Amino acid sequence: MTKANSRHLSAIDAVALLGICLVLLGAFYYQLVKGELPCAFCNLIRVGFMLLGSGLLLNIRFGTNAWNYVLSAFGALIGSLISLLFMFAKAPAWTTPTGSAVFGLHMYTWTYILFTAAIMFCVVMLAFACRNPASVPPQAGGGYATLRSIVTVAFIFLVGANLVSAFLQNGFQTFKAGGQKHYQMLYDGDVMKP
Numbered sequence: 001m002t003k004a005n006s007r008h009l010s011a012i013d014a015v016a017l018l019g020i021c022l023v024l025l026g027a028f029y030y031q032l033v034k035g036e037l038p039c040a041f042c043n044l045i046r047v048g049f050m051l052l053g054s055g056l057l058l059n060i061r062f063g064t065n066a067w068n069y070v071l072s073a074f075g076a077l078i079g080s081l082i083s084l085l086f087m088f089a090k091a092p093a094w095t096t097p098t099g100s101a102v103f104g105l106h107m108y109t110w111t112y113i114l115f116t117a118a119i120m121f122c123v124v125m126l127a128f129a130c131r132n133p134a135s136v137p138p139q140a141g142g143g144y145a146t147l148r149s150i151v152t153v154a155f156i157f158l159v160g161a162n163l164v165s166a167f168l169q170n171g172f173q174t175f176k177a178g179g180q181k182h183y184q185m186l187y188d189g190d191v192m193k194p
Contacts, residue, residue, distance in 0.1 A: 009064045009128060011144055013056045016121065017151045020053040023114065024158040030100060030107070031165070039098065041086040043166050045111050048079020050159050052118055057155055060148055066129045073122035080115035083108050 027046060030036045038046065055072030059065060086108035090098060102110060 013059045014148050014151050017053050017056040021154045044082045046162050048075050051075025053155050064129050069122045069126040076115045076118035083112035
């Protein structure tokens, strides 16, 4: 793979990681502004997005590597299966949909679509990356370096914010199944309370 091709793949990864950051920001919008706390499935779906973005972040930081796309595809597969399980849990007529609908589809349906598209993206990018496994880390310079830095910092910040959010919501207990109306750690106030 020539240096130019590796740089192009890394730029595509940066744009894809920017899309993941926007999805995580959207999740925080519904959580913080609309007051819809994430359920256990929602938190696990966010973990899928974080795994998906981790492989792309490794490509951006250290150069394109086929195994990083495998990590991203694995995260997308996990997220897709969790989203599909969530869709099946809400499929029976007696269940009520969870969360807001965007363009007529609920978030778990949208995440299934996004994760499925991400798996296809990873497969195509893996094919390009495997043409020549030798890759060089992206060089600094130009507008791409700025985009790369901004996206990297934003993704790391959003991963940390999701970890803090999940801890504030659940503490040291397992994720709640749904219907949670407050942050347990802020409401109860004692992290060591049984």
